[in-house]
Amino acid sequence: MADITTDVLVIGTGPAGSATAALLSTYGVDNVVINRYRWLANTPRAHITNQRTMEVLRDLGRDVENEAYLFATRQDLMGENIFCESLAGEEIGRMKSWGNHPLSRAEHELSSPTRMNDLPQTFMEPLLFKTACARGSQSRMSTEYLRHEQDGEFVLTTCLDRLTGRELTIRSKFLVGADGGNSKVAEHAGLPFEGQMGVGGSMNILFRADLSRYVAHRPSVLYWVMQPGADVGGIGMGLVRMVRPWNEWLIVWGYDINKPAPVVDAEFATGVARQLVGDPALEIELLSASTWTVNNMYATHMQKGRVFIMGDAAHRHPPSNGLGSNTSIQDAFNLAWKLAAVVKGEAGMGLLDTYSVERAPIAKQIVTRANQSIGEFGPIFEALGMTGGTDIEKIRASMDARCDATPAAERQREALRQAISFKRYEFDAHGVEMNQRYKSAGIVADGQMEPSFELDAELHYQPTTWPGARLPHAWLFDTEGGKHSTLDVTGKGRFTILTGISGEGWRLAAEQVAKSLGISLATHVIGPRRALADLEGVWSRARQITDSGCVLVRPDHHVAWRAEEMVADPAAELTRVLAAILDRDGVAQRHAAE
Numbered sequence: 047m048a049d050i051t052t053d054v055l056v057i058g059t060g061p062a063g064s065a066t067a068a069l070l071s072t073y074g075v076d077n078v079v080i081n082r083y084r085w086l087a088n089t090p091r092a093h094i095t096n097q098r099t100m101e102v103l104r105d106l107g108r109d110v111e112n113e114a115y116l117f118a119t120r121q122d123l124m125g126e127n128i129f130c131e132s133l134a135g136e137e138i139g140r141m142k143s144w145g146n147h148p149l150s151r152a153e154h155e156l157s158s159p160t161r162m163n164d165l166p167q168t169f170m171e172p173l174l175f176k177t178a179c180a181r182g183s184q185s186r187m188s189t190e191y192l193r194h195e196q197d198g199e200f201v202l203t204t205c206l207d208r209l210t211g212r213e214l215t216i217r218s219k220f221l222v223g224a225d226g227g228n229s230k231v232a233e234h235a236g237l238p239f240e241g242q243m244g245v246g247g248s249m250n251i252l253f254r255a256d257l258s259r260y261v262a263h264r265p266s267v268l269y270w271v272m273q274p275g276a277d278v279g280g281i282g283m284g285l286v287r288m289v290r291p292w293n294e295w296l297i298v299w300g301y302d303i304n305k306p307a308p309v310v311d312a313e314f315a316t317g318v319a320r321q322l323v324g325d326p327a328l329e330i331e332l333l334s335a336s337t338w339t340v341n342n343m344y345a346t347h348m349q350k351g352r353v354f355i356m357g358d359a360a361h362r363h364p365p366s367n368g369l370g371s372n373t374s375i376q377d378a379f380n381l382a383w384k385l386a387a388v389v390k391g392e393a394g395m396g397l398l399d400t401y402s403v404e405r406a407p408i409a410k411q412i413v414t415r416a417n418q419s420i421g422e423f424g425p426i427f428e429a430l431g432m433t434g435g436t437d438i439e440k441i442r443a444s445m446d447a448r449c450d451a452t453p454a455a456e457r458q459r460e461a462l463r464q465a466i467s468f469k470r471y472e473f474d475a476h477g478v479e480m481n482q483r484y485k486s487a488g489i490v491a492d493g494q495m496e497p498s499f500e501l502d503a504e505l506h507y508q509p510t511t512w513p514g515a516r517l518p519h520a521w522l523f524d525t526e527g528g529k530h531s532t533l534d535v536t537g538k539g540r541f542t543i544l545t546g547i548s549g550e551g552w553r554l555a556a557e558q559v560a561k562s563l564g565i566s567l568a569t570h571v572i573g574p575r576r577a578l579a580d581l582e583g584v585w586s587r588a589r590q591i592t593d594s595g596c597v598l599v600r601p602d603h604h605v606a607w608r609a610e611e612m613v614a615d616p617a618a619e620l621t622r623v624l625a626a627i628l629d630r631d632g633v634a635q636r637h638a639a640e
């Protein structure tokens with residue numbers, strides 16, 4: 047007999063685990079979430095929060111979304127990505143980033159009802175964890191996962207209660223390993239990985255100092271300091287990252303991974319800060335210092351029976367592109383509704399297999415992208431003449447040469463401009479953040495070809511209702527003057543049908559199907575004099591179906607299926623599609639076995 051019984055046990059209260067617990071509780075699923083420490087994130091770590099993540103928070107509730115904005119640094123203060131010799135020294139170049147270029151800003155605004163922002167993990171994690179606890183998650187701090195075993199029905203997990211020193215057992219229907227980059231759950235489940243850990247060494251130095259005079263006129267999250275000798279190890283140069291404008295900072299500084307990690311004491315930290323800020327008299331209030339390694343590893347499969355992994359447990363990569371906690375929270379959004387559907391008996395176990403099928407390719411994509419972004423600093427170093435040796439005088443002369451009035455210097459300046467501009471693949475890669483399209487048994491194809499990308503798929507989001515893609519955002523207007531995103535009227539733990547006035551028949555069909563399958567299925571008929579009108583015509587252009595057709599949207603905003611136009615028997619068609627997605631054969635087999 048286990049000490050504790052629950053439906054879902056979540057290991058870890060980081061962004062992945064806390065988001066999972068918050069979503070499960072919101073969906074009414076009994077869950078326990080544990081953390082081996084007594085605290086939540088005690089350093090800022092992840093911070094760039096993209097629109098897709100904000101859509102997850104918005105789906106949890108406008109209160110959750112608004113609290114994130116309350117504590118976040120606004121998007122317009124994130125925008126100037128600066129390359130300099132030091133904060134006080136010469137500026138080498140800059141590029142508008144994180145949706146702050148006017149063209150990129152327009153794409154952001156057209157793509158989502160939410161705004162990108164900078165929310166350090168010290169704010170994001172408590173927000174998600176608090177939401178989970180407020181909605182009924184049972185949380186246990188100082189509780190360490192030790193091992194698990196599973197059979198066809200349950201997972202039995204053994205933990206250590208670090209307050210009493212005693213072991214305790216938790217029996218659950220499912221186990222979620224959101225236990226970070228050194229995941230024991232992934233290891234014990236024997237999940238396969240590709241790549242390598244520890245490909246570079248980095249240190250974080252967190253400190254307080256008022257640096258307004260160096261930065262307030264060129265607001266940014268990231269100030270890249272390029273000094274002779276900086277292209278060694280880690281992320282290749284010094285980074286001064288804004289944590290709170292403009293008096294809390296995190297320096298990221300590389301060290302040679304082939305040598306032992308340096309001891310970062312107050313003297314060392316102050317020295318690095320003075321060097322990167324370029325102020326030999328700078329006084330800092332050191333808050334913490336730690337070393338970490340750059341990883342390049344991802345799980346090729348994220349599920350073993352009733353055990354799942356997510357977040358850093360599944361994808362381990364450097365902070366480049368700011369994808370760490372974003373992808374972790376989005377993993378949670380993919381898995382939580384599926385677990386809820388199975389726990390509630392609405393779906394068979396087959397639905398859970400789609401989690402790994404959908405998210406493992408994304409794990410590979412983001413790990414590859416983040417590591418590639420490190421390499422893409424190379425052309426900047428080359429243009430500045432900073433590669434190929436440690437002769438400081440020689441490097442200095444190469445860096446100075448770009449200021450000459452010679453054809454060679456002109457070429458050098460052009461190469462530098464190109465190299466900096468190319469970094470938009472790290473600092474303004476809206477497509478990487480928003481273009482995720484799933485292909486799995488959790489999606490029913492409609493026979494249409496996948497739309498190819500007209501623009502660069504890494505830089506630009508391309509909306510489509512092609513099954514598997516995220517539902518495009520469009521504003522819809524109610525009769526009271528209020529406006530709602532298409533993403534607001536979908537999600538919330540249930541399937542939704544969007545149709546036009548000529549598609550009224552889908553509503554009746556949906557009611558029948560919801561009743562016969564025992565699921566919640568919402569329908570919105572969008573048009574003039576209906577509860578929601580497409581006054582701007584944006585939805586009609588984005589929906590890619592006729593007025594009588596329908597788009598079936600999953601609880602995680604991804605299009606499950608669509609019909610070009612009304613069909614002869616809409617109830618039969620919806621039943622076919624939903625029964626396939628929800629693995630209703632699996633439900634029937636389960637009932638037969640009971």
Ligand SMILES: Cc1cc2nc3c(=O)[nH]c(=O)nc-3n(C[C@H](O)[C@H](O)[C@H](O)COP(=O)(O)OP(=O)(O)OC[C@H]3O[C@@H](n4cnc5c(N)ncnc54)[C@H](O)[C@@H]3O)c2cc1C
Pocket residue numbers: 057058059060061062063080081082083090091092093094167189190191192224225226227230250336337338356357358359364365366368369370371374
């Ligand atoms: C030192 C450091 C610096 C980072 N800096 C950045 C950065 O600058 N930018 C960026 O984008 N990303 C950064 N990251 C990565 C980012 O923080 C992660 O991508 C993100 O936190 C992943 O979320 P997660 O929930 O998957 O894992 P984590 O946030 O790592 O959470 C793991 C959770 O599991 C718990 N846990 C682990 N083992 C056990 C166990 N055996 N039993 C019980 N609980 C357990 C932990 O206590 C924690 O609550 C950094 C990470 C670290 C560790």
